Amino acid sequence: MRSLLSVLLVVFVAVVSAISTTGDRLLVILEDVADKASYSTFLGDLESRGFKIAFETPKSESLSLFHLGERAYDHVIFFPTKSKGLGPNLTPQILLQFINAKGNILLTLSSGTVAPTSFVSLLAELDIQLPVDRTGLVVDHFSYDSASAADLHDVLLLPAPENLRRDVKNFFGAAESDDEVIAFPRGVGAALGSGELLTPILRAPRTAYSYNPKEQAEVVDDLFGAGEQLALVSAFQGRNSARFTLVGSAEMLQDKWFDAKVKAVGGKSATVQTFNRKFAKQVSGWTFQEIGVVRVNWIEHHLNEAGASNESNPAIYRIKNDVAYTISLSEWSWSSWTAFKVPANDELQLEFSMLSPLHRLHLKLDPAQSSPEAAAYTVSFKAPDQHGIFNFKVNYKRPFLTNVEEKNTVSVRHMAHDEWPRSFVISGAWPWIAGIGATVTGWVAFCGLWMYSASPDKKLAIKKTQ
């Protein structure tokens, strides 16, 4: 019954929102609305995935991310603008408020324009650092496109990103062949702080570095960053799972680089079609919550003991009870909910904690309760011998996946006065029980003897008087 309901729910939800799990209102901010022509393929792809796109310029009077305290848009794309500031409608506070309200932002930079101060201070809050002069150029003298940037070496050719860690699902990258190439023309590299909410999607190759072509044309003395410390495309996911992506090169999303043929320096083949279009889809899809969205369908825990009531989610357990816990998870993948599969090298864990975890257990996939739309993970265990207020806690936070932080509070009570084993069951108590029995019978026997035995003195006395 429950699984049927959840299936119905899944179907219902899938029909209602066909693209992103958070909404389809997309705002694109450009210097000039006419500029959108150069991004027509990218925007067309987004539109074909169901987004309703609105265009604005930063200085527009009508631009407002909020309407009556609610978000007016679900997602925002910023293309590079020339102005130094962004005006009163896009202060860093408002942008931060937008993220806190679960809005997603895709921010693009370009080495040709100086990043507005508004973005710089927003990025500083996210612990992302741009080069000192708010612009920079990433070059690599070993892997550039010899067709278009033979002199400046500023069009980097990069392999599609590999898996970040062994236990993380890879959302970005080529599925089939390994020799896909991403062109990263005239982009800005950023340095990421070490916070766990930040993840690089695309890192610069080991031989790349960033410099300022205007001030450091002759000699590069003070290097902002080099090698893999330069993040070209980086992702930030807030605790509320709002996503923010920084793309160092806006140009890579333009039509000309979607179709471009590039030639790696010293490459074996002649020219290769860039991977940019697919990569743009992956990056925008991830940012706008079309992939990597994990949903908790239901959580159920119950007493797992023979003869006990089968009540779901009771508020109270007893110490040393056997308890079963199940959580059902789905993952949104472009257009439908699918069963969430934990990566092979990873574990979904349940903590049973009071102040600190008293149990940390591996949740196993339960095929009986799973369906193509939802996967159920379950574990059963014995409650600790400690009463208190405990939490069933699933805290599954991985890069690129929305945060799963579920806390269900239950009380674990002590043994009630009639739940202990009776004294005659405990063998150690037998001597004492025997002692009590002996005392009782002895007492009764003594009383009987006392009452029914005639006093010898009396008899004697009677005899004497006689």
Add this chain to the structure above:
Amino acid sequence: MSANSVQVLANAGKGESTRTLLRVIILLLIAGAAIASRLFSVIRFESIIHEFDPWFNFRATRYLVAHGFYKFWDWFDDRTWHPLGRVTGGTLYPGLMVTSGAIYHALRALTIPVDIRNICVLLAPAFSGLTAYAAYLLTNEMTPSPSAGLLAAAFMGIAPGYISRSVAGSYDNEAIAIFLLVFTFYLWIKALKQGSMLWGALCALFYGYMVASWGGYAFITCLLPLHAFVLICMGRYSTRLYVSYTTWYALGTLASMQIPFVGFLPVKTSEHMPALGIFGFLQLLAFLDYVRSAIPSRQYQTFLWLFASGTFGLGLLVLVVATSAGVIAPWSGRFYSLWDTGYAKIHIPIIASVSEHQPTAWPAFFFDLNMLIWLFPAGVYLCFQQLADEHVFIVVYALFGSYFAGVMVRLMLTLTPVVCVAAAIAISNVLDTYLDARSPNPEDHQVDDVSDGTAKKAAKSGLKSTSKPVVGVYSTVSKSIVATAMTAYLLLFVLHCTWVTSNAYSSPSVVLASRLPDGSQHIIDDYREAYQWLRQNTREDAKIMSWWDYGYQIGGMADRPTLVDNNTWNNTHIATVGKAMSSREEVSYPIMRQHEVDYVLVVFGGLLGYSGDDINKFLWMVRIAEGIWPDEVKEREFFTPRGEYKVDADATETMKNSLMYKMSYYNYQSLFPPGQAQDRVRGVRLPDVGPTLNVLDEAFTSENWIIRIYKVKDLDNLGRDHASAAAFERGHKKKKANKKRVARLLRVD
């Protein structure tokens, strides 16, 4: 005519049944007076539960009435001591709640639907009437004078020392425990006098009830053996003593062990060992008594010495070994603090921090007992004159009661009954002597003296005055002077008692009353305002962190889970709260997160001049936290270099950065014109710039700023620390790391 009517009245008072009727009427009137004088607070405020502990008792009673006895017995309370919870059913004295529950159900059965709250509010006054009756019975056992008992009942009914804990609304264990205490003593005396197993068993029954009601039962557990021991030492061992004591001990101990909170304590802890020891000693004496009747006295002497010393030595050895091996728990800290009043302050700050555990100030004796305190020694002296077994009891009780009352304010309560009894004996003695209308014929006396003069002299004490012929007492003048003086004293006593009750003991302390300049009463209701706010505006499982004083009230009035409360069973947990209050925000925040705190409640009296606020209690929080984390919290750092405890501009950095200080004075400056901010409790001017709070949001401040509630912020959505997040909100720009010329930390994935 008037002489005739007096005659008629006098004659009417002589019949036995008339006297009984009169006594019943007088006792009923005394009970009525006792109840009525405890109703000040109900009339002035409303039918409300007072103070702190009564709120827990009230909550527990409601639980009992709602869920039944067995649920109550096994009650696991998950709304206090979050997240540890409290095994409440096993850690309370259920007598009070069960009594109210029984009354509630009895009234229901009689189809009188009374709200459980009203039963709880009026339970203490009702039982004070019974206490007066018990005092009457006890005193009657001491003296043949019929008036002494009635006087004792009257004293007991209105003595402030007892009223202090039993006004309407003071729904605490003491409400019924004092009645049980006096009544158990009465039954003990009765059993001892008659050597009756029946009375001994009744005594044990009420002792069991007492154990179920109040932790002070240990007073009985120690006093009865002591009485028995003193009797034995006086050479008054008798089968009466044997029968009554053994009956009481065996049945009483079994009864007391039925209470889960007491459990095996009667055979494990040192406090209960005297009772057990005397029990064993009595068995030995009985055995020796038997032996003496069986063998010649010469051999008996030797046998006695060998046997007695051997047993004593053996017993002592067993006790020492058992204590050091840990079988018998050593004396608890609370017990030590009864001997050395400075002990608690050094070793157990949590006990010392309670004001009612402080040593009594001398004026308190007069305040609580008025003229009884100087009649008390006279009564004890009169007991010495007769010195039967029961008088020895009064003497022993008087000695120990006085000592303990001197050590702890709260134990004034156990002294009051014996003071009432002794004073009643003294007064009745005076009145009996001086109000006797007849003038005895001196010659009769003379003849009497001569007839058995030698015997009397031997029996009489060595005081010379007693052997002289009595002069002056018979004159009408002296009689009327003494009678008038006594009447005046008694009237003054009633006045004093009423005044004390009305002014000192009838404040609910939940509601504060003050006078406006025009003399009208002004009610300050901040506590209930704040608790109501919590009840209406927070989630039902929102955890409230406050100092433990307010735990019971939050649980009872706001119905929200608390971290610590007045049942101070877990010192570490209290110290954790103390540490959170006395540390910097960055230290406190992880503690609050770990304990899932949603709101923090502080009491601040600075605006109103309410001196019982948290800043004044703050040093106790620091001390208790320092007991557990001596490296992290240091009391010294809260004092200025000159050793002063300051909250103004001279306050130390540790003080200014502590969460408690910040919560108390947050935004307080905005009430005043610049530079005029003033703390009216400490009487100091505060610095112009108030503290900033980063991890908390102000959620509520009551009308007079007495209660301030703060909401604990969630973790920052972007993973920043709260200080920089708050700085960003205020519009400060983040300092660029590059400008500092510090090597950037490389990111490792």
